[in-house]
Amino acid sequence: MSNHKINIGNVELISVSDGTGDREPTFVFPDSDLAIWQSEFSELLDDNNHLHPRYGSVIIRSEGKLILVDTGLQAPGGTLIKELNNNGVAPDQIDLVVMTHLHPDHVGWNFSNGLPTFPNARYLAPKSDWEYWVHPDIYKDAEHIVNQVLPLENLNLIDLMADEYSITSEIMTVATPGHTPGHVSLLITSRGEQGFVLGDVAHNPAQAHYTDWNPVFDIQPELSRQTRHNILDRLESENLMVSAGHFPTPGFGKFIRSGNRRIWQGV
């Protein structure tokens, strides 16, 4: 059974998810080739050669604060709230909601039925991502910004994170732009141990080796590719424990070297 709970020093991380999607791999990764998926990553494909990316979130306990990183998609049948409850977490206990970026599958449960799903939380978004999305030319085509993001400002629930923002003294943001202009990851440091919440720097374990493969959802593809190389090189060389939201359950693992390839080793 995979481990849904890990500790990094005094910090506890619990993997939860809002369900999974169903995608053709060559749609998500236009640079990729179905033959490679079938020969090298068959364990990631179903019988129809489709991927099922997880809509993963992570609950973090740090310095007495209960933090939820990303809020899923809230598609019909979305499981995020049920999974929080299964882990003994009620939505009104969440102190901070942290968004790695403002895509629809990361802000989906900010509101439910027009009310904040996490009524006692401050919501944190990367400042540069906010500035990109909260522009009339952009949000006119982005329903999720209108429904799940902009109301946070009207209700005075949002705080914007500048680069290298300290969420607690154990959790810092790291600017990892490209997938979206203000995308951030989180670096956790506690009692000499470090871990990394990846966000959408990578979407699939295949990118451990095929690091050039960009997902079709990237807003700045060249920058995304450069960021992915820099970050995965660092995570491999520093042997850091990683939480990867779209990777298979539970999304905890490491990027390690195996022969001439970098691979993802899940816990």
Ligand SMILES: [Zn+2]
């Ligand atoms: Zn995503």
